[in-house]
Amino acid sequence: xxxxxxxxxxxxxxxxxxxxxxxxxxxxxxxxxxxxxxxxxxxxxxxxxxxxxxxxxxxxxxxxxxxxxxxxxxxxxxxxxxxxxxxxxxxxxxxxxxxxxxxxxx
Amino acid sequence: xxxxxxxxxxxxxxxxxxxxxxxxxxxxxxxxxxxxxxxxxxxxxxxxxxxxxxxxxxxxxxxxxxxxxxxxxxxxxxxxxxxxxxxxxxxxxxxxxxxxxxxxxxxxxxxxxxxxxxxx
Numbered sequence: 001x002x003x004x005x006x007x008x009x010x011x012x013x014x015x016x017x018x019x020x021x022x023x024x025x026x027x028x029x030x031x032x033x034x035x036x037x038x039x040x041x042x043x044x045x046x047x048x049x050x051x052x053x054x055x056x057x058x059x060x061x062x063x064x065x066x067x068x069x070x071x072x073x074x075x076x077x078x079x080x081x082x083x084x085x086x087x088x089x090x091x092x093x094x095x096x097x098x099x100x101x102x103x104x105x106x
Numbered sequence: 107x108x109x110x111x112x113x114x115x116x117x118x119x120x121x122x123x124x125x126x127x128x129x130x131x132x133x134x135x136x137x138x139x140x141x142x143x144x145x146x147x148x149x150x151x152x153x154x155x156x157x158x159x160x161x162x163x164x165x166x167x168x169x170x171x172x173x174x175x176x177x178x179x180x181x182x183x184x185x186x187x188x189x190x191x192x193x194x195x196x197x198x199x200x201x202x203x204x205x206x207x208x209x210x211x212x213x214x215x216x217x218x219x220x221x222x223x224x225x226x
Contacts, residue, residue, distance in 0.1 A: 091210050
């Protein structure tokens, strides 16, 4: 199975900060990667698909980049509602796998 | 509003069975592949299983292969997960999710989740 390694596992940031989260795949996955935001008691929310495409309705401060094995999620200016956990997921082949998550808090 | 609603969770003893359901409304259920994803307490997300739009193809995580069965009834707009020989490590919130038809499109719609607790 393809392993996804996210870093950091947690980070502290302030409103207005630029935040970057990385996801590294154990083998090349082209652009078959999605990013999700999830908060306690709620289902995950799709932010980015196909590595860099913004899901409809998601604020433009979120962006994704990368292909092959190295991917990045960037939040250009952190807002109060962005404090959450972020996870990457690969769609290159089965079994699908998620990264371990990155918790963003104050 | 497009909606997925899971049901069937609860407390069950190790070795017993449970069947989860996921009812879809206001979406063309029969044209999408559907997935189950779970999150154990304090852990990250774990993909569990997928079924193609017509039920002809299914894949499972190694951790549930041979114990869980995914199925669907397109006439009833409902997805199922039959879970047998449950273990303590199966304790988690179980989500059903729709796979976008866009290439590498991700899971664009999720249910609210149903909790499964495996404990004696």
